[in-house]
Amino acid sequence: MQRSPTRDLTVGLFVAAGLAAIGYLSIQVGGLSYKGSGGLELYAVFDEIGGLKERAPVAVAGVTVGQVTGIGLDDMLRARVVLELDADLELPVDTSASIRTSGVLGDQFVSLEPGGEEELLVSGEEIVFTESALSLERLIGKFVHDSGLEDD
Amino acid sequence: MRPRLRKSGKKPIVATMRAAPGKRRSVSEVDRIQLEGIHLAFGTRPVYRALDCRFPRGQISVLMGGSGAGKSTLLRLMAGLIRPDQGRIVIAGEDITTLSERDLFRVRERIGMLFQGGALLDAMTVFDNVALPLREHSKLSEADIRAEVERRLAAVGLPDTGGLMPRELSGGMLRRAALARAIVTDPEIVLCDEPFSGLDPLNVRRIEALLIELNRRLGLTLIVTSHHLPSSLRMASQLVFLIDGGAVVGTPQELLASEDTRVREFLEAETAGMPGFQAVPEVAS
Amino acid sequence: MISALRTLGYRTVMLLEHLGHMAAFVGQIGLNALRRPFRFGRLVMEIFDVGVLSLAIVCLSGATVGAVLGLQGYNTLTRFGAEGSLGAVVGLTLVRELGPVFTALLVTGRAGSAMAAEIASMVTTEQLDGLRMMSIDPVDFVVTPKALAMLIVMPMLNVLFILFAFFGGYVIGVELLGVDGGTYVTSLEDAITFEDDVAGTLLKSVVFGLLVGLIATYRGYTAEPTSAGVSAATTGTVVTASVTILIFDYVITALWGV
Numbered sequence: 001m002q003r004s005p006t007r008d009l010t011v012g013l014f015v016a017a018g019l020a021a022i023g024y025l026s027i028q029v030g031g032l033s034y035k036g037s038g039g040l041e042l043y044a045v046f047d048e049i050g051g052l053k054e055r056a057p058v059a060v061a062g063v064t065v066g067q068v069t070g071i072g073l074d075d076m077l078r079a080r081v082v083l084e085l086d087a088d089l090e091l092p093v094d095t096s097a098s099i100r101t102s103g104v105l106g107d108q109f110v111s112l113e114p115g116g117e118e119e120l121l122v123s124g125e126e127i128v129f130t131e132s133a134l135s136l137e138r139l140i141g142k143f144v145h146d147s148g149l150e151d152d
Numbered sequence: 153m154r155p156r157l158r159k160s161g162k163k164p165i166v167a168t169m170r171a172a173p174g175k176r177r178s179v180s181e182v183d184r185i186q187l188e189g190i191h192l193a194f195g196t197r198p199v200y201r202a203l204d205c206r207f208p209r210g211q212i213s214v215l216m217g218g219s220g221a222g223k224s225t226l227l228r229l230m231a232g233l234i235r236p237d238q239g240r241i242v243i244a245g246e247d248i249t250t251l252s253e254r255d256l257f258r259v260r261e262r263i264g265m266l267f268q269g270g271a272l273l274d275a276m277t278v279f280d281n282v283a284l285p286l287r288e289h290s291k292l293s294e295a296d297i298r299a300e301v302e303r304r305l306a307a308v309g310l311p312d313t314g315g316l317m318p319r320e321l322s323g324g325m326l327r328r329a330a331l332a333r334a335i336v337t338d339p340e341i342v343l344c345d346e347p348f349s350g351l352d353p354l355n356v357r358r359i360e361a362l363l364i365e366l367n368r369r370l371g372l373t374l375i376v377t378s379h380h381l382p383s384s385l386r387m388a389s390q391l392v393f394l395i396d397g398g399a400v401v402g403t404p405q406e407l408l409a410s411e412d413t414r415v416r417e418f419l420e421a422e423t424a425g426m427p428g429f430q431a432v433p434e435v436a437s
Numbered sequence: 438m439i440s441a442l443r444t445l446g447y448r449t450v451m452l453l454e455h456l457g458h459m460a461a462f463v464g465q466i467g468l469n470a471l472r473r474p475f476r477f478g479r480l481v482m483e484i485f486d487v488g489v490l491s492l493a494i495v496c497l498s499g500a501t502v503g504a505v506l507g508l509q510g511y512n513t514l515t516r517f518g519a520e521g522s523l524g525a526v527v528g529l530t531l532v533r534e535l536g537p538v539f540t541a542l543l544v545t546g547r548a549g550s551a552m553a554a555e556i557a558s559m560v561t562t563e564q565l566d567g568l569r570m571m572s573i574d575p576v577d578f579v580v581t582p583k584a585l586a587m588l589i590v591m592p593m594l595n596v597l598f599i600l601f602a603f604f605g606g607y608v609i610g611v612e613l614l615g616v617d618g619g620t621y622v623t624s625l626e627d628a629i630t631f632e633d634d635v636a637g638t639l640l641k642s643v644v645f646g647l648l649v650g651l652i653a654t655y656r657g658y659t660a661e662p663t664s665a666g667v668s669a670a671t672t673g674t675v676v677t678a679s680v681t682i683l684i685f686d687y688v689i690t691a692l693w694g695v
Contacts, residue, residue: 011485014492018593025596026635029528029626055632107627233566257572264570271567273559285571333571 039087040066041123044097044110049079050133051108052099058083058110065089068110083110083127092117096129108133184209184341184373185230190239192225199225201397203239207390209340212367212374214384216418217394223377224268226394227343230375231265232256244340261289264334266344270326272318272333278305279314282333289337304332308362324355328362335366342366344376348383356380360387381422393418462576462655466584469577476582483586487548491594494543499598502539503605506530510606511614523616524625527606532634536599538686541645544587544594545678549653552583553674556657557667565658580658584650591646592639599638637693644689645682652678 049071058066066085074080083097094115101108112127121127183206190203199222207213215223228234229241232248240247248259272281282301286292292300305311308328313321321329327347334342344363348356360383366372378384384391385404393400393407395414400407407415510526556579559565565575603625610616629635653674660670 007485008481010489011481014489015484015589015593018488018590018597021596021600022592022639025532025599025638026631029629029635055630228566231566231570233569253574257569257574260570260572265567267563267567269562271563273564273567274562284573288571288573337571 039123040085040089040091040121041069041082042085042091042121042125042127043070043080043082044127044130045074046079046081046097046099046130046132048132049081049108050099050101052081052110052133053107056107056109058085058112060089060112060114062111065112081110091121091127093119093121093125094129095121095127096131097127098131099133101134183207184244185375186240186242187226187229188240188242190229190241191237192222192229192234192239193237198397200236203397203399205392205399205401207373207375209373210367210371211389212363212376212387213390213392214388215375215377215392215394216379216381216384218418219379222394222397224345227265227345227375227377231263231343232260261337262340264337264339264342266327266330266334266342266347268345268349270318270330272326272330274318276317277314278310278316278318278321278329281318282314282329282336285333285337300336301332304336305329307335308332309358324351324358327351327359331359331362335370335372338370339372341373341375344374346377346379348378348380356383363387381419458659459655462658463651465576466581466651466654469574469581470585472577476578479578479582480585483582484590487544487552487583487586488590488594491544491547491590492597494547495540495594495598496601498539498543499601500605500608502535502598503527503531503602503607504609505605506535506602507606507609507614511610511616520610520614520616521620522624522628523606523610524621524623525628527610528603528625528629529634531599531602531606532629532638534686534690536602537595537638537641537645538682540595540598540642541591541649541682542679543598544591545649545653545675545682548587548590549649549678550671550675552587552650552653553657553660554667554671556580556583556654557660557670560658560660561662561664561667563662576658580654584647584654587650587653588643588646591649592642595638595642637689640693641686641689644685648681648685649678652681 052068052071054068054071056068057064058068066083066089068081069084070080070082072080072082081097085091091112092115094117096113096115098111098113099108100111115129185207187203187205190200190205192199203226205226215226217223225234229236230243232241232251235249239249241249243259244262246259248256251259272278273284276284279301282304283297286297286300290297301314302311305314308331310325310328310332313325313329318326318329331344331347334344347359347363351359363374363376364387367374376384376387385408388404391402391404391407393415395418400410400412400415402410408419410416506527507523510523510530511520514520514523514526556565559575559579565579568575568578607618607621611618611621656670656674656677660666
């Protein structure tokens with residue numbers, strides 16, 4: 001067993017560097033950070049969710065507080081989005097949820113705007129006030145319609 | 153590593169010569185290793201056919217025979233590294249041909265083997281090599297292990313070489329270091345594969361003396377393969393000639409007086425024509 | 438006709454026997470890895486031989502590959518006015534494919550072949566038989582630490598390769614070709630997600646490490662005890678491991694995307 005302390009040290013350094021590199025790639029680059037505390041599960045129903053995907057971030061005032069953990073259709077064929085949020089988050093029952101785009105061409109996320117009520121939302125409840133995603137085509141169509149460029 | 157199992161179709165030639173009536177075996181001798189009815193072939197080449205052989209306890213036996221006759225193979229059979237196609241090998245009362253690898257490990261604790269090239273692990277020092285069996289299997293403290301290793305290295309005449317790497321040793325030194333490793337766990341049986349090959353006469357004598365002393369002092373059963381006639385005749389209490397798939401067995405005196413032509417051919421080849429030397433007495437034809 | 442069938446049958450049986458032998462070998466390694474003694478000291482030595490000594494080639498190749506990607510990526514992206522996405526292109530290509538595959542191939546060539554050669558020459562010089570005679574299982578003592586070391590080291594080398602390649606791409610794209618540094622980094626970080634990309638690269642490199650470790654040790658262990666045997670073991674390792682890596686790369690990529 002040709003063990004030398006130098007060699008052991010080198011191996012230790014190598015392994016440490018390797019693990020650090022993996023950590024860096026996962027957290028800093030890959031954005032692994034948010035598996036936060038979770039615990040508060042709410043859902044919101046939208047007419048249109050645009051390009052919103054699962055694991056998209058949920059933010060309050062721009063600060064990430066959770067993730068989208070489920071997207072499906074409800075009985076009335078509207079989009080039902082499940083949100084997993086920090087357990088210690090206090091959201092009033094009149095909080096509203098809207099789907100925003102980060103930057104101009106970026107990914108979509110859910111932004112929550114807290115309301116003014118005293119009563120707080122509890123796990124399993126619905127965020128009632130929602131604003132659907134804006135789609136570029138609708139926006140242009142609206143513009144065209146409103147400015148009266150359509151032929152009568 | 154097992155040879156392909158194909159039975160040789162030839163009829164067995166039983167060629168054992170029992171001890172001539174003149175030499176009586178002492179009653180207390182027990183055979184340490186017995187081989188019975190060994191058949192072995194490598195592919196289509198038969199090596200042994202119905203080989204029978206016994207190795208008495210506490211004695212030095214030397215296996216001789218031409219190259220390819222199967223001397224080293226016999227050693228490997230006894231070590232359990234190869235299994236015979238047919239036959240039994242009984243070591244200290246146990247038939248090893250039926251044992252699993254796990255059980256073989258247990259049996260091998262009583263056997264040490266000296267390989268032809270030493271077979272020391274070339275990535276470790278001599279000390280670590282000799283200490284390895286103790287570190288693996290005994291519960292000795294590091295201090296005790298150190299004492300044992302140094303004792304053995306001294307016994308083989310390599311007292312201060314522990315820190316060297318195997319590649320730094322000469323052929324003779326390497327053999328002796330390997331011998332130290334083979335005996336470090338105090339085995340009862342030591343198998344030596346060509347311990348004299350490639351050595352100068354002085355080193356041959358050295359190793360020969362070592363083996364004889366180990367046998368005398370520790371009562372080890374030694375089984376040695378060798379081409380080297382003089383050492384074999386000096387050391388052996390029993391010579392085993394491997395010829396034609398079988399064995400011709402006897403003491404050195406018996407074999408020197410043997411009338412078997414194959415044995416005579418072998419002995420004469422070594423010594424015929426050497427000035428002033430006659431190992432094999434002429435037999436009136 | 439009959440003899441052709443006979444040969445086919447014989448070959449099939451041989452192949453199955455071979456596969457069975459390999460499976461038994463792999464099983465032995467697995468058992469030994471989980472059983473005492475754990476041979477930590479030998480594992481450390483092997484990690485040194487496989488990992489530390491492969492660092493130079495991995496990091497150098499990483500930087501070079503990253504630089505080439507930066508160059509090629511830039512040339513293509515300018516056609517669409519999308520140089521800002523260079524970071525994303527370089528990053529995704531590396532993390533998803535080039536990182537694990539290149540690293541595995543490099544390590545196969547350097548450490549895999551050395552591993553096979555070392556074991557094969559131990560067979561030739563009867564060192565493994567020597568171990569057996571000392572009642573030490575060569576698979577436990579020699580093979581398992583080597584295979585484990587390969588498994589542990591591969592993901593680390595993979596990530597180091599990737600990081601060095603990011604850097605290579607940065608140097609070329611930003612310093613040489615004028616892409617904005619901040620844009621490079623942002624587009625890279627935005628494009629790469631843990632779940633889609635990093636997890637995949639780690640999975641691939643672990644699988645590759647396992648494959649190379651097993652192939653190299655098996656080839657060495659079953660080598661003919663001659664110098665030709667050692668050489669065959671070495672080249673055979675590189676060939677078999679390389680092909681297997683590429684096949685598994687496809688399989689994992691296809692399954693991961695599902």
